[in-house]
Amino acid sequence: MLAPVIFVTRKSHFNAAHKLYNPKWSLEENEAMFGKCANANWHGHNFDLYVTIKGRPSEDTGFVMDLKKLKVLIENEVVVKLDHKNLNLDVPFLKDIFPSVENIAIGIWNILHNQLPEGVKLHKILLYETERNFVEYFGPDTPF
Amino acid sequence: MLAPVIFVTRKSHFNAAHKLYNPKWSLEENEAMFGKCANANWHGHNFDLYVTIKGRPSEDTGFVMDLKKLKVLIENEVVVKLDHKNLNLDVPFLKDIFPSVENIAIGIWNILHNQLPEGVKLHKILLYETERNFVEYFGPDTPF
Amino acid sequence: MLAPVIFVTRKSHFNAAHKLYNPKWSLEENEAMFGKCANANWHGHNFDLYVTIKGRPSEDTGFVMDLKKLKVLIENEVVVKLDHKNLNLDVPFLKDIFPSVENIAIGIWNILHNQLPEGVKLHKILLYETERNFVEYFGPDTPF
Amino acid sequence: MLAPVIFVTRKSHFNAAHKLYNPKWSLEENEAMFGKCANANWHGHNFDLYVTIKGRPSEDTGFVMDLKKLKVLIENEVVVKLDHKNLNLDVPFLKDIFPSVENIAIGIWNILHNQLPEGVKLHKILLYETERNFVEYFGPDTPF
Amino acid sequence: MLAPVIFVTRKSHFNAAHKLYNPKWSLEENEAMFGKCANANWHGHNFDLYVTIKGRPSEDTGFVMDLKKLKVLIENEVVVKLDHKNLNLDVPFLKDIFPSVENIAIGIWNILHNQLPEGVKLHKILLYETERNFVEYFGPDTPF
Amino acid sequence: MLAPVIFVTRKSHFNAAHKLYNPKWSLEENEAMFGKCANANWHGHNFDLYVTIKGRPSEDTGFVMDLKKLKVLIENEVVVKLDHKNLNLDVPFLKDIFPSVENIAIGIWNILHNQLPEGVKLHKILLYETERNFVEYFGPDTPF
Numbered sequence: 001m002l003a004p005v006i007f008v009t010r011k012s013h014f015n016a017a018h019k020l021y022n023p024k025w026s027l028e029e030n031e032a033m034f035g036k037c038a039n040a041n042w043h044g045h046n047f048d049l050y051v052t053i054k055g056r057p058s059e060d061t062g063f064v065m066d067l068k069k070l071k072v073l074i075e076n077e078v079v080v081k082l083d084h085k086n087l088n089l090d091v092p093f094l095k096d097i098f099p100s101v102e103n104i105a106i107g108i109w110n111i112l113h114n115q116l117p118e119g120v121k122l123h124k125i126l127l128y129e130t131e132r133n134f135v136e137y138f139g140p141d142t143p144f
Numbered sequence: 145m146l147a148p149v150i151f152v153t154r155k156s157h158f159n160a161a162h163k164l165y166n167p168k169w170s171l172e173e174n175e176a177m178f179g180k181c182a183n184a185n186w187h188g189h190n191f192d193l194y195v196t197i198k199g200r201p202s203e204d205t206g207f208v209m210d211l212k213k214l215k216v217l218i219e220n221e222v223v224v225k226l227d228h229k230n231l232n233l234d235v236p237f238l239k240d241i242f243p244s245v246e247n248i249a250i251g252i253w254n255i256l257h258n259q260l261p262e263g264v265k266l267h268k269i270l271l272y273e274t275e276r277n278f279v280e281y282f283g284p285d286t287p288f
Numbered sequence: 289m290l291a292p293v294i295f296v297t298r299k300s301h302f303n304a305a306h307k308l309y310n311p312k313w314s315l316e317e318n319e320a321m322f323g324k325c326a327n328a329n330w331h332g333h334n335f336d337l338y339v340t341i342k343g344r345p346s347e348d349t350g351f352v353m354d355l356k357k358l359k360v361l362i363e364n365e366v367v368v369k370l371d372h373k374n375l376n377l378d379v380p381f382l383k384d385i386f387p388s389v390e391n392i393a394i395g396i397w398n399i400l401h402n403q404l405p406e407g408v409k410l411h412k413i414l415l416y417e418t419e420r421n422f423v424e425y426f427g428p429d430t431p432f
Numbered sequence: 433m434l435a436p437v438i439f440v441t442r443k444s445h446f447n448a449a450h451k452l453y454n455p456k457w458s459l460e461e462n463e464a465m466f467g468k469c470a471n472a473n474w475h476g477h478n479f480d481l482y483v484t485i486k487g488r489p490s491e492d493t494g495f496v497m498d499l500k501k502l503k504v505l506i507e508n509e510v511v512v513k514l515d516h517k518n519l520n521l522d523v524p525f526l527k528d529i530f531p532s533v534e535n536i537a538i539g540i541w542n543i544l545h546n547q548l549p550e551g552v553k554l555h556k557i558l559l560y561e562t563e564r565n566f567v568e569y570f571g572p573d574t575p576f
Numbered sequence: 577m578l579a580p581v582i583f584v585t586r587k588s589h590f591n592a593a594h595k596l597y598n599p600k601w602s603l604e605e606n607e608a609m610f611g612k613c614a615n616a617n618w619h620g621h622n623f624d625l626y627v628t629i630k631g632r633p634s635e636d637t638g639f640v641m642d643l644k645k646l647k648v649l650i651e652n653e654v655v656v657k658l659d660h661k662n663l664n665l666d667v668p669f670l671k672d673i674f675p676s677v678e679n680i681a682i683g684i685w686n687i688l689h690n691q692l693p694e695g696v697k698l699h700k701i702l703l704y705e706t707e708r709n710f711v712e713y714f715g716p717d718t719p720f
Numbered sequence: 721m722l723a724p725v726i727f728v729t730r731k732s733h734f735n736a737a738h739k740l741y742n743p744k745w746s747l748e749e750n751e752a753m754f755g756k757c758a759n760a761n762w763h764g765h766n767f768d769l770y771v772t773i774k775g776r777p778s779e780d781t782g783f784v785m786d787l788k789k790l791k792v793l794i795e796n797e798v799v800v801k802l803d804h805k806n807l808n809l810d811v812p813f814l815k816d817i818f819p820s821v822e823n824i825a826i827g828i829w830n831i832l833h834n835q836l837p838e839g840v841k842l843h844k845i846l847l848y849e850t851e852r853n854f855v856e857y858f859g860p861d862t863p864f
Contacts, residue, residue: 005430006390011420017593017618041662042593044620046706062388086617100206102150130622132155142149161449161474185518186449188476190562230473244350246294280295288293305737305762329806330737332764334850374761437862438822443852494820532638534582564587574581676782678726708731718725
């Protein structure tokens with residue numbers, strides 16, 4: 001009998017700088033839309049990242065996936081690309097993408113979703129910009 | 145190409161008094177059901193409120209919705225009506241409604257769900273009464 | 289008119305010891321898979337447990353379910369069986385089951401899901417092993 | 433050789449209603465000073481209480497004091513007097529005392545400081561009114 | 577009789593960018609000392625700031641100090657100067673000062689310590705750079 | 721002019737098993753004193769450890785001490801000795817010491833206090849056994 005499907009989450013974090021500034025707009029338009037987030041000299045955040053996978057626990061290990069391997073995957077494929085970086089300047093996967101927390105989460109999904117072992121699916125990217133603002137992304141097929 | 149659908153959450157809070165007391169019942173019946181929550185002289189809580197919306201990030205801003213506007217909407221339409229209030233006596237949208245945390249969350253949904261900009265839907269009201277008790281409401285069409 | 293369906297969560301906690309060790313494997317195989325979690329002398333955690341139910345608030349009480357009764361149910365049926373126990377040795381409902389956090393959550397679901405009052409369904413078991421690792425289980429019918 | 437002195441803290445919590453209102457003042461004076469905290473119909477909070485004692489760990493138990501006994505003492509002498517109460521109306525030890533968080537903390541100290549076993553001293557009462565406002569009291573001999 | 581001395585804390589927060597880079601050193605020396613914190617393109621944090629004052633509660637109000645006034649003071653004198661700023665470039669009170677979390681905390685003390693009302697003293701500046709790193713400053717007379 | 725003295729804290733964590741059991745006592749005496757904490761098959765906790773040092777920020781770096789070095793010191797000298805260990809059986813520095821949270825904290829102080837660089841002093845060991853129970857140790861000279 002197959003084990004049931006369960007969801008497993010691993011928390012990571014990174015600290016980064018960004019600004020919200022649309023280069024196609026004037027300074028005044030940017031300040032009207034983004035306020036202090038448009039500061040030309042940047043601001044930054046401690047981001048908390050929760051990656052949720054789903055699958056069936058192995059009979060041999062009780063694990064959906066070895067969390068040490070998930071931790072290393074998130075570290076190598078996501079955290080090292082973002083931690084202590086400038087999200088507008090330093091991150092290849094965000095090149096030409098507006099580094100809002102929404103778009104960062106979508107970018108992280110796009111990196112991870114096809115790197116999981118067989119029998120495991122990426123379910124959710126949850127990204128906190130502050131403890132008061134966060135986003136959740138479930139992949140491109142999410143209905144509106 | 146349309147951007148994918150993503151969920152965005154904003155946290156707020158308010159402090160309020162209430163009691164759990166059914167005026168159709170005797171004192172004894174109320175105390176049997178609600179225990180110390182029926183104290184005639186009220187008790188209170190720090191409520192934490194998380195409002196989740198969904199939509200597609202704008203190409204120009206990276207935002208599903210300007211969070212400053214969402215913050216102001218929640219503040220003006222919900223928080224000022226509840227903060228430092230008596231939930232049994234002071235809140236028009238809870239008049240004749242039993243102020244359990246369930247009913248407060250449903251009332252908040254009813255206020256907010258049709259005040260969001262085009263392309264944005266209300267997804268969830270999450271309301272903590274204490275760190276040990278909380279409710280989540282996804283609207284009147286939630287299947288049982 | 290029926291009240292709408294809403295989700296209610298109660299948080300509990302327990303402290304327990306376990307080890308991740310497959311008795312069908314050699315010590316070397318166990319250490320290769322489970323690392324320091326295979327320590328023969330055990331290790332332990334503070335587990336945080338969130339039980340989520342769903343239902344319609346009662347007109348008389350505003351409650352989906354009396355949370356004092358839910359608290360007692362969780363305490364008597366789950367927490368006393370796990371708190372200050374050895375999850376490999378002391379817990380009848382985990383006998384012959386590998387005590388990964390996944391399998392503990394599934395075991396808790398199996399205990400609680402048919403003990404709720406009429407009109408209330410178990411929705412989710414959320415179990416934190418650490419603040420960085422947690423699982424969510426929605427029952428055996430969860431699609432992959 | 434004597435064991436060294438160490439500090440031990442136990443966390444408790446209670447939910448209560450209060451208002452900040454000086455009966456010697458007019459309504460206008462109260463509203464000018466206390467703003468929304470003066471609402472005649474009360475408001476409330478989830479209070480988190482941390483009681484810190486100090487002493488030397490016992491050679492036999494490793495304990496400064498049996499924390500189960502400290503927990504029961506705080507529960508019986510403090511929490512039952514405050515939980516789900518109206519701090520202006522229901523609490524004998526706050527009678528004729530303005531129920532600011534400062535004065536509640538001082539009142540809790542006055543109850544507990546002479547009820548500890550020999551060899552144990554009360555060190556601090558830390559009381560959170562919200563996660564943004566809290567007070568710490570170290571007893572009447574604290575220098576300014 | 578004088579009321580006893582008690583400590584009162586108010587929490588605030590700000591989000592900012594900085595880098596750890598000594599302009600008197602070479603790039604190699606900076607990277608050897610500061611590692612990824614020396615990234616020329618900046619990184620950032622969500623800073624949590626706790627300001628603690630001490631004094632005697634007023635007989636009329638139960639307050640050591642009106643916390644609404646303390647909140648406004650911290651907002652106007654500290655938070656607006658730091659929130660969504662670049663700590664190396666945008667902050668007059670950090671000009672020519674290395675913006676480590678230690679030096680930011682000392683700078684905040686220097687701004688606030690002589691702006692409190694009579695009968696109230698600044699006691700501590702507690703500043704979190706991340707949940708894992710924080711500093712506490714009690715003023716220039718702290719003994720080593 | 722010397723920089724002022726400031727306190728810097730680094731948070732770490734470890735997960736471990738222990739039991740509270742005095743081998744000089746009978747089983748009944750142990751159960752009477754320690755209750756479920758005396759379970760012969762062990763229980764466990766996620767311990768959070770905060771190490772606080774004090775010193776003067778360097779003019780060149782703004783640091784009291786390079787926190788990367790402090791992190792490595794805590795990791796190598798403390799965390800690897802405790803993480804995923806049995807505190808009664810596996811830890812040389814706790815041999816013949818009752819592994820209460822008080823005694824673990826004192827043991828950690830004894831390891832670290834003389835391994836800090838010149839100009840830096842160990843100030844405090846803060847050790848959480850659960851979020852409701854924690855101890856603070858300031859060294860052997862703490863007055864009662």
